[in-house]
Amino acid sequence: MVLSSIGLRNxxxxxxxxxxxxxxxxxxxxxxxxxxxxxxxxxxxxxTTKNLNQNQDSEAVSFDEKHFEVKGHFRDLTxxxxxxxxxxxxSKKTYFVDEKQTYRASSIIGKFPVVTLVQSDHxxxxxxxxxxxxxxxxxxxxxxxxxxxxxxxxxKTLRHRSALLSKIRELNxxxxxxxxxxxxxxxxxxxxxxxxxxxxxxxxFNEYVCHAYNKIMEKKENPSxxxxxxxxxxxxxxxxxxxxxxxxxxxxxxxxxKNLIGPHRxxxxxxxxxxxxxxxxxQGQHKTFQIALRFAQFFYMKDRLGRTPLxxxxxxxxxxxxxxxxxxxxxxxxxxxxFITMTDLTKVESIHIGNTDLLIEIENGRIVNA
Amino acid sequence: MTIPEPLEILIEELSxxxxxxxxxxxxxxxxxxxxxxxxxxxxxxxxxxxxxxxRQCSICFNxxxxxxxxxxxxxxxxxxxxxVVEDISDIIAVERTNEYNGLYHVLGGVLSPLxxxxxxxxxxxxxxxxxxxxNFKEIILAxxxxxxxxxxxxxxxxxxxxxxxxxxxxxxxxxxxxxxxxADEATIGRAVLNRVTIQ
Numbered sequence: 033m034v035l036s037s038i039g040l041r042n043x044x045x046x047x048x049x050x051x052x053x054x055x056x057x058x059x060x061x062x063x064x065x066x067x068x069x070x071x072x073x074x075x076x077x078x079x080t081t082k083n084l085n086q087n088q089d090s091e092a093v094s095f096d097e098k099h100f101e102v103k104g105h106f107r108d109l110t111x112x113x114x115x116x117x118x119x120x121x122x123s124k125k126t127y128f129v130d131e132k133q134t135y136r137a138s139s140i141i142g143k144f145p146v147v148t149l150v151q152s153d154h155x156x157x158x159x160x161x162x163x164x165x166x167x168x169x170x171x172x173x174x175x176x177x178x179x180x181x182x183x184x185x186x187x188k189t190l191r192h193r194s195a196l197l198s199k200i201r202e203l204n205x206x207x208x209x210x211x212x213x214x215x216x217x218x219x220x221x222x223x224x225x226x227x228x229x230x231x232x233x234x235x236x237f238n239e240y241v242c243h244a245y246n247k248i249m250e251k252k253e254n255p256s257x258x259x260x261x262x263x264x265x266x267x268x269x270x271x272x273x274x275x276x277x278x279x280x281x282x283x284x285x286x287x288x289x290k291n292l293i294g295p296h297r298x299x300x301x302x303x304x305x306x307x308x309x310x311x312x313x314x315q316g317q318h319k320t321f322q323i324a325l326r327f328a329q330f331f332y333m334k335d336r337l338g339r340t341p342l343x344x345x346x347x348x349x350x351x352x353x354x355x356x357x358x359x360x361x362x363x364x365x366x367x368x369x370x371f372i373t374m375t376d377l378t379k380v381e382s383i384h385i386g387n388t389d390l391l392i393e394i395e396n397g398r399i400v401n402a
Numbered sequence: 403m404t405i406p407e408p409l410e411i412l413i414e415e416l417s418x419x420x421x422x423x424x425x426x427x428x429x430x431x432x433x434x435x436x437x438x439x440x441x442x443x444x445x446x447x448x449x450x451x452x453x454x455x456x457r458q459c460s461i462c463f464n465x466x467x468x469x470x471x472x473x474x475x476x477x478x479x480x481x482x483x484x485x486v487v488e489d490i491s492d493i494i495a496v497e498r499t500n501e502y503n504g505l506y507h508v509l510g511g512v513l514s515p516l517x518x519x520x521x522x523x524x525x526x527x528x529x530x531x532x533x534x535x536x537n538f539k540e541i542i543l544a545x546x547x548x549x550x551x552x553x554x555x556x557x558x559x560x561x562x563x564x565x566x567x568x569x570x571x572x573x574x575x576x577x578x579x580x581x582x583x584x585a586d587e588a589t590i591g592r593a594v595l596n597r598v599t600i601q
Binding site: 176177178181185188189191192193195196199208210211213214215217218221222225 | 513514515516520521548549550552553554556557560561586587588591592595
């Protein structure tokens, strides 16, 4: 899939910007606050209808304006024009594919696949387990609607169950226990499906991470992701383990009125040469791992979906030494179309820019050179 | 222009009906205004009689005009089998199939702690009572396949675990007559995960 052009109206600094893209690498260069990332933000809106950094839609409207609009021209086997419009007064967001309005955001999941590598990715290797679950869930959901629905059902079950736990604690009413048992059984049933999907995903995904990691590293290292459910990885044993742990924690759960056991507390562990990254990793290894994860996601989604995602990279080169920047820019060649923002033009020297690539310079929401 | 008050009140009342918006309500009200008096009195009588003549069956909580509903009082019905549903509309749906000849029990809701619904706010006690006093061999749980419906099924199944009753849940999966290619991913996905052995 290729995004051949984009139009931005009243979108942050961009009052009226039209851009034609290269089908290869698009470098977007400019100083801080000039509207580089905004271009990525707009592309992300077109692919997902959502904001790249989970900001409010209203923040993307230019100062003193009442609405924003982004329009994009996608080319795959067919051509699609997508358009997103946000009205500040009514807070209404409307999304069109070929001028036909789309009412469910979920109906476009996986249709315009996109992979992002942004500053906040450091949280994936350095932050809380929730960050890693978010990454894994977002990848699996893009190719498995079944998983997405199990996830939504599981989360609803968690809310019901915690409401019931609170009620039991509040009323100190043991006659509600059989109801808790029923909700626990639903929790196990939904949770098991989520765990099984995650196990299978990690098993397949590791190979992709390993490949990507060694593409951007000098010497050979062996990265891996490990996932287990409370120490268990054998599918046949997980249900027993799940139920056993729930029984062990019943008193605790009732006292704290909280769901303490289940895949909503899962973590994914990252290793390099069998040393845990979180404990022993250097700054550079963290950074490399974060980048490798996104490249792996890109190739994994490409294989699973049978279509090539867009790749958005926000200001990553700034933090890298010349050597690794060069390796990554070479690796980007294998990707197809990518959009890369950079602050520093001097960095460009260490980056290989091909004939078909495009260098776009942006200043104060205007294209000065493309 | 101001609309005469009686008409405005009618529009307001009609727009409270499910699926009726302001404009449709206005169209309906103007239609009624032009209709002859006979029709209006038949219509208003029939609406009134909903409340005066229809009541709940004292056994299964289906709707009926008599103390006990047609299904519960019919000698042709199989009294060894009971189908548990959430709402009256589910009875209508199952009845239309002509595939079921047992009795029903309307729960009037499903377990949902988030909205404060527990065992005491749906008719589970009444179901236990019926099972105890009846001569049932099988309970069919025909609740919606969402988390609340599933959990309610699990709860009821546990309740009668010690009895000799056969407890079944209606199957789910692909629609009959539909092509596989037209079913949505989630339905096919679950149908594949919950596949059955044929040999």
